[in-house]
């Protein structure tokens with residue numbers, strides 16, 4: 001396993017996503033992932049599956065301290081009293097007295113960022129989370145959080161895959177010494193049928209999804225959290241530590257990066273940085 005680190009946080013660069021997994025399928029996916037060797041799990045209050053994630057961790061026999069768990073507080077719940085209540089409920093559902101990383105799920109236009117970050121810092125001081133971070137933040141929002149509000153965040157979780165350039169955000173995170181967690185790293189499954197990735201993968205005996213994940217994790221301080229409900233896909237996505245992409249293949253993937261944003265909720269998303 002490879003690790004990413006920032007400001008004292010160190011976590012497996014490859015984690016497992018759980019969006020859209022619920023009930024038994026979420027429990028099974030997380031149990032399977034832990035049995036394969038994943039030690040980094042991404043959930044959120046909005047996913048309505050924290051209880052299943054918690055139960056899977058509990059039943060796995062893997063020590064809680066060996067697993068890096070991220071959860072997120074949703075937009076609309078980002079005032080301080082709501083955050084206090086929210087975090088307690090998330091911990092209860094997860095069956096743990098802490099998470100490793102607590103994220104602002106989406107930036108809010110209505111809830112003051114200073115108040116939100118203050119309540120996040122308070123949760124950290126109380127030991128409810130080891131680290132705090134943000135998700136779906138633009139460069140301007142990162143600047144506000146860090147330079148205006150002096151937030152001690154470790155990462156920004158954003159959409160990142162071979163079809164979306166995140167160059168401005170990557171550059172800002174490098175400047176601040178933070179890591180980027182790539183969500184939808186497989187382009188929500190689209191990479192599997194990509195002819196360039198199929199061709200590159202053939203040279204290594206790897207699938208297009210494995211090529212995409214390898215490319216992401218080859219970048220400094222980038223983590224990725226592919227989601228799968230399939231044992232075979234979970235295992236394949238984990239089998240990316242035994243090959244290295246050539247510089248020429250990297251260049252092909254770098255050049256592919258475009259403006260295809262798959263997660264862009266109307267009325268909710270911030271004014272994204274130009275891709």
Ligand SMILES: NC(=O)c1ccc[n+]([C@@H]2O[C@H](COP(=O)([O-])OP(=O)(O)OC[C@H]3O[C@@H](n4cnc5c(N)ncnc54)[C@H](OP(=O)(O)O)[C@@H]3O)[C@@H](O)[C@H]2O)c1
Pocket residue numbers: 016017018019020042043105135136157158182183184185186187188189190192209210225226227228229230232233234236237263
């Ligand atoms: N912070 C945010 O706002 C935010 C937004 C979106 C997502 N996320 C997080 O990021 C995680 C991952 O993103 P995502 O779920 O949107 O998309 P993704 O991981 O890019 O893609 C998931 C899709 O790819 C398929 N897949 C997985 N492994 C595969 C493989 N080896 N070969 C072929 N297909 C494969 C899955 O199908 P199977 O299940 O059949 O394998 C599923 O349909 C989420 O689960 C969530 O935890 C966060």
